[in-house]
Amino acid sequence: MNITGYLDGFTFNGKHSSEYGIIVTSRNIPMLSEARTDNQQIPNKDGSYDFSDGTYDDKTLSVTCEFIVDDVSSFRKKARQLAAWLITRNKVPLIFDDDNEVYYNVRLVNQIDLDQFTSIGEFTLEFKSDPFAYSVDELSVQTILNTKSKSKLEVISESTVNTPTKTIIKNLGLTTINGLKIKISTPKGS
Numbered sequence: 486m487n488i489t490g491y492l493d494g495f496t497f498n499g500k501h502s503s504e505y506g507i508i509v510t511s512r513n514i515p516m517l518s519e520a521r522t523d524n525q526q527i528p529n530k531d532g533s534y535d536f537s538d539g540t541y542d543d544k545t546l547s548v549t550c551e552f553i554v555d556d557v558s559s560f561r562k563k564a565r566q567l568a569a570w571l572i573t574r575n576k577v578p579l580i581f582d583d584d585n586e587v588y589y590n591v592r593l594v595n596q597i598d599l600d601q602f603t604s605i606g607e608f609t610l611e612f613k614s615d616p617f618a619y620s621v622d623e624l625s626v627q628t629i630l631n632t633k634s635k636s637k638l639e640v641i642s643e644s645t646v647n648t649p650t651k652t653i654i655k656n657l658g659l660t661t662i663n664g665l666k667i668k669i670s671t672p673k674g675s
Contacts, residue, residue, distance in 0.1 A: 493582035495548065497591075498573055502550070505567055510607075511549040512581075514589075518544040518616035541616035546579070546589060551607040560606060568597075571610070579612060580621065587618035617646055 492509040494502035502509065518541040524533040554560045571593045578588040591612035598608065650669070656662050 495582060496578070496580045498570060498577050500570060505563065505570065506552045507550045507567075508552065509548060509550050513547040515544045515546075518542050543613050544616060545594075546591060546612045546614050548610045548612070549607070550610065554606065564606065571597075576613075576615070579614070586621060588621055589618055590615040620644070 492512060494507065494509055496502070521537060521540045521542055523536040523538070525536060526533045552563060554563055573592055576590045576592045579591045580588045589612070591614045593610060594613045595609070595611035597610070652667065654665070
């Protein structure tokens with residue numbers, strides 16, 4: 486929260502909310518998404534079998550905002566500018582100023598109703614988001630290994646959920662590499 490008592494802004498679709506004079510008054514970001522469950526009940530058996538695969542549904546992020554305009558024509562013009570900014574065909578990054586180490590991959594999904602109260606436009610944005618936030622920084626490891634002896638390179642990701650990885654191995658030397666083994670494992674307790 487900033488010194489005015491309002492929440493900080495956000496960056497969406499490559500532009501910051503302050504470019505539109507938007508003030509964030511509240512927001513709701515669920516900590517966890519709802520787990521997808523596949524429970525099967527068997528006749529004559531208490532309880533059920535859980536065949537869930539550990540995946541999660543999208544979650545909805547709600548951001549309540551307002552902006553101040555001088556007159557009705559300014560109000561309508563600003564509303565059209567907002568609509569042009571908020572319309573996307575695909576999910577795009579949403580970054581909140583006070584949590585700028587992560588982004589949410591989102592798309593606006595609600596109809597926006599603008600209420601006029603003494604020239605203040607108030608509206609709520611509902612974004613459909615992937616279940617988890619993503620780091621704005623990619624983990625990149627560049628290491629030169631000695632191929633004449635057995636070498637081991639351990640890369641540890643600090644993600645809180647299983648995360649897809651992309652591994653690129655380049656042979657910058659003239660010697661052919663034989664017997665290369667890659668082992669991907671999950672630390673105990675994860």
